[in-house]
Amino acid sequence: MSMLRDLLIPFQSAFSKARLGRERAHWFIFTLLAVIVPFTSSMSSCDSWFGNNGLWGPLQHSGQPVHLLSRLRSNTALYARPEAPSQTTQGRPRKYGHRCDSVGDLAAPFCDQARTYTVLLYGKQREVRAYDQIFMLKNLRCPVRVVWVFRKTQWVAFFTTDLTLSVTEIIEYYGARWKIEAGFKEIKQDIGSARSQTRTADAVTNHLQFCLMATTLTWIYADRMTPDPERRHKVKGRTSFAFSDVRRLIADEALSDPYSGVLARLLPTPP
Structure with missing residues (x-):
């Protein structure tokens, strides 16, 4: 715990000192690496923005064997792997092969070559059509x-x-990332911070x-x-209530006059 606390010390000062968005992004990446790399696996899953x-650059310079799994934008250009140079070729070897096309342009011809895979996605075995290439x-x-x-x-x-x-692992790993992100968004919505636009460290903390x-x-x-509150939105196989159900009950009781539920028992009766 002491090491983790020492790693988090720069957060108290560097956030407010970084004026430009690029400076904040670079500081965030290196701080994130310093905190999570020693404690996590070697796969970082993210959306197309990251x-x-x-x-990828900071991940490589960190010295840790971390790989990247991400969604790919449709306008990204793809290149073939370079051919092995012959002994008679002069100059440095080529880093890239010929330009194949963009991701979006290659989707149509590869659709006919797609195979069917069975993947565990969102709690069910599903069949998806996919094609892969390096x-x-x-x-x-x-x-x-x-x-x-x-x-x-x-x-x-x-x-x-x-x-x-494998193709199956790539699809399942990214599906798990999306489930985690959806969970975070739902939690932020429940606790009331989904639309927060705070800009400083103190504002975020408060x-x-x-x-x-x-x-x-x-x-x-x-x-x-x-008894326990009833679930507003019925879901098959679920009998427990949700956080949003309690929040709605509090709002309804707070607007009632006089209080008739839990607030009537907790709050003193006015004279």
Whole structure:
């Protein structure tokens, strides 16, 4: 714990000193690496916004064997792997092969060559059509495995720097990343911080503490309820209530006059 606390010390001062967005981004990446690399696995999964050299460069310079798994933008140019130079070739060897095309332009011809895979996605075994091939990316300066996943009318492309991963693993890993991100968004929505636009470290801390205090009071309110509240949105196989159910009950009771639920028992009766 002492090492983790020492790593987090720069957060208290560097955030406010970095004026430019690029400076803050670089500081955030290196601080993130210093904190998470010693404690996590060697795969970093992200969306297309971070799937470039802005994240890959610091990962490479960290000295840790970290790979990248990300969604690929449709206008990204793909290059073939360079051919082995012959003994008679002069000059330095080529880093890239010929330009194949963009990700979007290659989707149509590769759709006919796609195979069907069975993947565990969102809690179910599903069949998906996908095609994979190894290309070179100039923005990462390394070979990557690109996977196109085709649906009825749309497609999506992923890439990873770990060439040992199979098509099934790439799809399942990215699906797990999306589930985690959706969970974070849902939690932020529940505690009231989804639309927060704070810009300083103190504002972030104050806002988060206020949200956590409100969340704690909500669960205390739920603990005092007898019987348990009913679930507003029925889900098959789920009988427990959700956080949003309690939040709605508090809002309804707060607007009622006089209080008739838990608040009537907790708050003193006015004279």
